[in-house]
Amino acid sequence: MLNKSIKTLITSVVIILILFSVFVIEVSAASVSVGGGNYTVGQSFTIRVNYNSGGAPIYTAHIDLTYNSSVLQLTGVSGAEYKTSGSTVSITDDKLSNNAKNVTSGSYSLSFKAISVGSSSIKVSAYGVDGQLNKLSASSDSTITVSTPAPSSNANLSSLRIDGVGLSPAFSQNVTTYNASVANSVETISIKAMPASGDAVIVGIGDKKLNEGDNSFTITVTAPSGAKKTYTLNVRRRLPGELTTEEKLTVTIGEEQKKVQTDISSLPVLNGFTQGTENYKDIQVGVLHDSDNKYTLYYLTDTNGENAKLYTLNSNGEFEPLPCIDFAGKTFIVEDAKEISSIPQGYKEKTFSINEKDFKAYGFENSKMNDFYILYCFDGENREYYTYDTSTGILQRFPMFSAIEEAKPVSKEKPTLINQFKNLPLLFKGIMLFSPIALILIIVLIILLAVSKKRNNRDYFEDDDTLLDLNGFNLDLSNKYLDSDDK
Numbered sequence: 099m100l101n102k103s104i105k106t107l108i109t110s111v112v113i114i115l116i117l118f119s120v121f122v123i124e125v126s127a128a129s130v131s132v133g134g135g136n137y138t139v140g141q142s143f144t145i146r147v148n149y150n151s152g153g154a155p156i157y158t159a160h161i162d163l164t165y166n167s168s169v170l171q172l173t174g175v176s177g178a179e180y181k182t183s184g185s186t187v188s189i190t191d192d193k194l195s196n197n198a199k200n201v202t203s204g205s206y207s208l209s210f211k212a213i214s215v216g217s218s219s220i221k222v223s224a225y226g227v228d229g230q231l232n233k234l235s236a237s238s239d240s241t242i243t244v245s246t247p248a249p250s251s252n253a254n255l256s257s258l259r260i261d262g263v264g265l266s267p268a269f270s271q272n273v274t275t276y277n278a279s280v281a282n283s284v285e286t287i288s289i290k291a292m293p294a295s296g297d298a299v300i301v302g303i304g305d306k307k308l309n310e311g312d313n314s315f316t317i318t319v320t321a322p323s324g325a326k327k328t329y330t331l332n333v334r335r336r337l338p339g340e341l342t343t344e345e346k347l348t349v350t351i352g353e354e355q356k357k358v359q360t361d362i363s364s365l366p367v368l369n370g371f372t373q374g375t376e377n378y379k380d381i382q383v384g385v386l387h388d389s390d391n392k393y394t395l396y397y398l399t400d401t402n403g404e405n406a407k408l409y410t411l412n413s414n415g416e417f418e419p420l421p422c423i424d425f426a427g428k429t430f431i432v433e434d435a436k437e438i439s440s441i442p443q444g445y446k447e448k449t450f451s452i453n454e455k456d457f458k459a460y461g462f463e464n465s466k467m468n469d470f471y472i473l474y475c476f477d478g479e480n481r482e483y484y485t486y487d488t489s490t491g492i493l494q495r496f497p498m499f500s501a502i503e504e505a506k507p508v509s510k511e512k513p514t515l516i517n518q519f520k521n522l523p524l525l526f527k528g529i530m531l532f533s534p535i536a537l538i539l540i541i542v543l544i545i546l547l548a549v550s551k552k553r554n555n556r557d558y559f560e561d562d563d564t565l566l567d568l569n570g571f572n573l574d575l576s577n578k579y580l581d582s583d584d585k
Contacts, residue, residue, distance in 0.1 A: 128152050130224040132163070134240030137212045138247035142173070145210065145242075147189075149224045150203040151234045159204050159226040161189040166218035169244050170210045177206035212244040252295040253319045253327035260331070261288040278333045279342050284308060287333060289315060297322040308335040346379040348401065349417055351409075356398040356417070358383050365397050365406055368429050370478025378411075388478060393431070395420060419453040423475070423486065425493040430475040430484065434458045442498070445472070450486075460499065472496055 129152065133145035149159055165172070167185040178191035191204050220242060225235035254271040265276040271294060280287065289303045302317035317329040336342065347358045359365070362384030367373060371386040376394060386395040386408070398417060399406045408420040408429075421432045432450065435458045441447065448461035450471045460472035469489045474481065483499035486492070 128154075128224070128226065128234035128236040130161070130222055130236040130238045132220050132222045132238050132240050134220060134242055136243045136245065138245055139212050139215060140247065142209065142211045144207050145220065145240075147206045147208065147222055147224075148203065149205070149226065149236070151226055153202055154232065154234055155200055156202060156204070156226040156234065159189075159191040159224060161191075161206065161222060161224040163187045163189070163208065163220065163222045165210070165220050165242070166216065169212065169214055169216040169218040170242060171213045172208065173211055174209040175206065176209075177204070210242075212242075215244055215246055217244065218242045249322035249324075250295040250297060251321050251323040251325040252293075253298060253321040253325045254294040255291050255300070255317070255319055255327075255329060256294040257290075257292045258317065258329060258331075259290050260333070261290065263287060263333075265331075274328065275330045276332070278331065280308065280333065280335055282310065282336050282338050282340070284335060289317065289331065291317055291319075291329075293319055295321055306333075308333060310335050310337055343381060346381055347383070349398070351398075351417055351419075355401050356409075357401050357403065358417075359397040359399060359403075359406065360384060362386075362397045368395070368408075368478050371395070388476075418455070421452045421455050421457065423452075423473075423491075423493055425491065428477060430477050430493060432457050433474050433476055433481065435460060435472070435474040435483070438499070472499055 128150065130147065130149045132147045135143065135145075137143055147161060147163065149161060159178075164186050172182065172187060175187065175189065178189050180187055180189045182188075187208065189206055191206070218241070219239060221237070221239040223235070223237040225233050227233060255269075256271065258269050258276070259265065260278055263278045263280055265278055267273060267276070269276070286305055286307055288305050291300055291303050293300055299320045300317060301320070302315060306313075306315055311334065313333045313335060315331045315333065317331065319327045319329070321327075347360070349356050349358065358378060360381065360383045362373060365384075368386055371388050371393075374385050374387050375382045376385045376396075377383075378396075384397065386397075387393070393410065395408045395410060396417065397406045398409050408422070409417040410420055412418055423430045423432065432452055438460075441460070444463055445460050446463050448459050448471060450457045450459040450473055457473070459474070461468070462470055469487055471486045471488065473484050473486050473493075475484050475493075483496045484493050485496045
């Protein structure tokens, strides 16, 4: 009975082995490929291993790759888990079984760095198992060649500086000219630089003696390939009492120090203005000009370059804040209001103060509207009247005043008879001119009439030789009673 059981067990094992040998068979349709190439010492690169079953679904894959570890250094593998043993990399990809049964390929990346001159054979063998336990194996190989890199032609500097002295502009390997300024007491500077290519040779660095005034130094970089590049340092040793550019651009306004900006390209440009430059203390600085060139505006910031604001330069060479109001995204420059020939009823002349500067303005006679001013403003293109509420900061066009005809300034001189006469209407001027003449003519006419009447009376008496009865008296008016003078 025991012998029969042993025979049955042995028979079962044989059957299983036979079945296993039937289901696990080699399938030559599978393929694997691996990249190769030519590289130089120090270069990093990636090769890719591609495994394909030839159409059979893969449930697991195993790949072994060997390389020359004296020429190449493995730096990583992506796409599956891996192990290393000497110069062999073993990749196991058992995640394929988690995917759909129609997965037929896998791809894996291996990163290397070329560490020495030579060649390395890359050999790879791979096999997978499909759902029928068929073994899908393949192998391939390629070659990696590592050579000495060509001499570098990089003649750039990675750094350039003068100990304790700032350079303008800030260092950039593509900028080859720099400026610096030192005090008159500085007689020697130390120039230091580093090449971008470690094998490049630098000439011109080290301690340098300075003469008073302008000094120029050249730093030449020679790359391993022979390529050359020259950098220039212009260093000014200031004369006694000479200010630096930084000192010239630093001004004091009130109790604060401000800095005049030379580059305003990144700052806002007011509506109707354009960017330009002006000479300020022998330095070209950025400014804004309006189309009429009435305004030249400078940007001043804090000494740290922040809080840029607009200023004007007065006749004394002093900076004054631009008298302006910012509202609704625009800047309105306040100007003196023009003379009005006749101020409308309910309004009066006032003074508006901004940035410690007074401007002529108008306001309302109603005391409840003391916060409102009627200002004359320039928006960069037009000049118009606006109402400004100082309590809310609201600025609004006020066309009523813009429509009033502007009169000539009223004369402040004491009026004279001539000026009063000139201001009279033409009719009154005519009456005043001809009245004296008419009066004289009237007087002359009266005199002539009086003389004529007297003469007529005398002729009457002489011709009649009669007596006139006057109040009962008889008067003999004959010639005998006349004096000889009357005859």
